[in-house]
Amino acid sequence: MLETRNLDKSFGAVHVTRNVSLKLERGERRVILGPNGAGKTTLFNLLVGELTPNSGSVLLAGEDVTALPVAKRARRGLSRSYQKNTLFDGLTVEENLGLAAAIHTGAGTRLWGDSLATPEVREIVAEVAEQVRLMPYLHAKVSEVSYGVRRQFEVGVALATRPLVLLMDEPTSGVGPEMAKGFHDLLNDLPRDLTLLIIEHDMDLAFDVADTITVLNYGEVVFDGLPEEARGSTLLKEIYLGSWEDA
Amino acid sequence: MFQHTALRYTALILLAVGAFTQAVTAGYFGLEILTEILLLAMLVLALDMVAGFGGMVSLCHGALMGVGAYAYAILTTKAGIAPPVALGGAIAITGAAAWVIGAIGARSHGIYFIMATLAFGQMAYSYVFEAPFFGGDDGMGGIPRIDLSLLGIDLNDSRSFALFCLVLLGATYGAAVLILRSGLGRSLTGVMHNEQRMRALGLTVWRVKADVFGLSGMIAGFAGALSAQHVMYISPGLLGWTVSGEALVVVILGGLGTLVGPMIGAAAFVILKHEVSNVTSYWHLVVGVLLIAVVMSRANGIFGWIEARWGARLERRLSDLTRKTDAEEITTDA
Numbered sequence: 001m002l003e004t005r006n007l008d009k010s011f012g013a014v015h016v017t018r019n020v021s022l023k024l025e026r027g028e029r030r031v032i033l034g035p036n037g038a039g040k041t042t043l044f045n046l047l048v049g050e051l052t053p054n055s056g057s058v059l060l061a062g063e064d065v066t067a068l069p070v071a072k073r074a075r076r077g078l079s080r081s082y083q084k085n086t087l088f089d090g091l092t093v094e095e096n097l098g099l100a101a102a103i104h105t106g107a108g109t110r111l112w113g114d115s116l117a118t119p120e121v122r123e124i125v126a127e128v129a130e131q132v133r134l135m136p137y138l139h140a141k142v143s144e145v146s147y148g149v150r151r152q153f154e155v156g157v158a159l160a161t162r163p164l165v166l167l168m169d170e171p172t173s174g175v176g177p178e179m180a181k182g183f184h185d186l187l188n189d190l191p192r193d194l195t196l197l198i199i200e201h202d203m204d205l206a207f208d209v210a211d212t213i214t215v216l217n218y219g220e221v222v223f224d225g226l227p228e229e230a231r232g233s234t235l236l237k238e239i240y241l242g243s244w245e246d247a
Numbered sequence: 248m249f250q251h252t253a254l255r256y257t258a259l260i261l262l263a264v265g266a267f268t269q270a271v272t273a274g275y276f277g278l279e280i281l282t283e284i285l286l287l288a289m290l291v292l293a294l295d296m297v298a299g300f301g302g303m304v305s306l307c308h309g310a311l312m313g314v315g316a317y318a319y320a321i322l323t324t325k326a327g328i329a330p331p332v333a334l335g336g337a338i339a340i341t342g343a344a345a346w347v348i349g350a351i352g353a354r355s356h357g358i359y360f361i362m363a364t365l366a367f368g369q370m371a372y373s374y375v376f377e378a379p380f381f382g383g384d385d386g387m388g389g390i391p392r393i394d395l396s397l398l399g400i401d402l403n404d405s406r407s408f409a410l411f412c413l414v415l416l417g418a419t420y421g422a423a424v425l426i427l428r429s430g431l432g433r434s435l436t437g438v439m440h441n442e443q444r445m446r447a448l449g450l451t452v453w454r455v456k457a458d459v460f461g462l463s464g465m466i467a468g469f470a471g472a473l474s475a476q477h478v479m480y481i482s483p484g485l486l487g488w489t490v491s492g493e494a495l496v497v498v499i500l501g502g503l504g505t506l507v508g509p510m511i512g513a514a515a516f517v518i519l520k521h522e523v524s525n526v527t528s529y530w531h532l533v534v535g536v537l538l539i540a541v542v543m544s545r546a547n548g549i550f551g552w553i554e555a556r557w558g559a560r561l562e563r564r565l566s567d568l569t570r571k572t573d574a575e576e577i578t579t580d581a
């Protein structure tokens with residue numbers, strides 16, 4: 001469903017992504033682990049097209065999308081959430097989800113009629129609100145809901161475009177362990193055919209949802225395999241005990 | 248995202264009633280001032296659409312208005328096209344020009360966008376100023392007004408023309424609201440809040456910006472074609488950047504992103520200009536002081552200040568009222 005071949009990215013002299021090749025099958029749930037600065041977010045930026053790689057390619061549903069701009073990749077079913085909330089402040093939860101859903105249905109570029117009032121958009125908004133458990137907050141302004149809810153909501157906005165592949169950049173960063181656990185339950189309830197790529201800091205939580213695990217260190221894939229294998233890996237422990245603990 | 252509130256409706260009604268009363272009762276000079284206000288209001292409505300709801304602060308809206316005026320003048324006086332058709336043509340030409348400016352400028356932000364629009368405006372200005380076809384420095388005269396004699400209306404009468412402009416301003420306001428509430432308008436507001444995110448969600452951002460800028464340009468062109476009919480004579484000065492600058496001042500003075508505010512600003516600006524210039528020729532100084540006061544007060548213009556002070560209170564009053572009537576209905580039901 002989503003594949004990278006020998007992706008490479010440098011910022012000046014800093015080599016941030018080194019020869020990364022990944023392959024996600026349809027419906028696969030893969031967690032990316034790695035210490036701070038390992039290049040996880042950069043990899044996401046390369047995948048969605050916010051950054052251009054120095055070399056290598058990105059394939060979505062078998063097609064090379066390396067040259068496609070961000071919006072076109074998104075319309076082909078690639079959606080992402082951000083490590084820091086990027087919501088439309090001042091608007092309500094419902095309006096935020098509606099704006100995203102309207103882009104998917106095409107109502108968002110039409111001159112006739114209110115996009116948020118179309119039945120398709122309403123249906124998506126209701127469904128996504130259910131999926132990410134935002135029902136009670138629909139009419140609240142983004143600025144009025146708690147940080148934890150906003151993290152949930154960040155993923156909701158990405159989901160509202162009805163993607164085939166959803167990339168989530170540390171969806172539980174900064175929320176308490178309880179809420180993080182709830183979040184992972186929510187992820188487990190998402191449709192099984194949705195392909196998920198999740199950056200997660202917490203190993204235990206990662207094992208909760210992952211079918212497969214990729215570990216990045218200094219921009220390089222140092223592990224690619226099943227969670228059980230990851231658990232026993234000495235390499236992983238080393239990284240964990242090294243730069244990871246202070247993260 | 249654009250919303251009508253009780254206060255905005257109230258302000259709109261007051262504005263409409265005030266303008267209508269003035270149109271019916273005023274003498275020649277008062278009518279001229281009223282028409283000037285109405286046409287400026289139309290221009291700042293166009294500017295507020297892109298600046299207040301899309302973050303596209305334009306310094307070429309005066310020039311766009313000028314393009315509309317010149318297009319109308321040339322189509323009627325040189326091409327001999329009937330005024331109503333020429334009016335449509337002027338709107339289309341200005342809209343197309345604005346769409347191109349919007350498409351090219353879409354990739355730049357903030358001060359760079361302002362500079363890009365300023366450059367486009369100045370290009371249009373110097374071209375019209377130099378080209379003999381446009382009458383150069385001398386401008387063009389003999390511009391006809393639309394003939395509504397079939398309806399028994401003589402637009403050469405300044406009262407009829409003022410009323411005509413008032414009706415058209417109302418229609419334009421309605422169109423602006425519809426645009427801002429459409430999918431396109433809402434997406435534009437999303438872009439203003441977070442362009443990167445809208446792109447990541449799959450929106451072709453430049454198209455949305457260009458489309459709304461084009462629509463805004465159509466309104467500016469409409470105002471221009473009407474203003475050419477109003478004065479019946481046009482000169483390149485109409486395209487100069489000072490007109491754009493004044494329009495921006497009026498939008499900020501009135502309340503960016505409120506639609507109603509800039510219209511109030513237009514009335515305040517024109518009235519102030521005429522009243523103060525009666526007393527002293529330093530009227531720009533007075534406007535400057537007022538603008539500084541508004542900016543320093545950190546309120547969103549005159550109307551923003553009113554909204555912050557009375558908006559919530561009026562809303563509460565009204566919801567109290569409706570609740571009371573609801574309660575009465577319930578008791579009568581029982």
Ligand SMILES: Nc1ncnc2c1ncn2[C@@H]1O[C@H](COP(=O)(O)OP(=O)(O)OP(=O)(O)O)[C@@H](O)[C@H]1O
Nearest residue numbers: 011014016034035036037038039040041042043083
């Ligand atoms: N635009 C940029 N210009 C220069 N250096 C960058 C840029 N973006 C990221 N980097 C650098 O690339 C490295 C990887 O950053 P990245 O954000 O991908 O890490 P990460 O794995 O997401 O870390 P974290 O866990 O802290 O989110 C860091 O050293 C960072 O400073």
Ligand SMILES: [Mg+2]
Nearest residue numbers: 040041042083
């Ligand atoms: Mg990161």
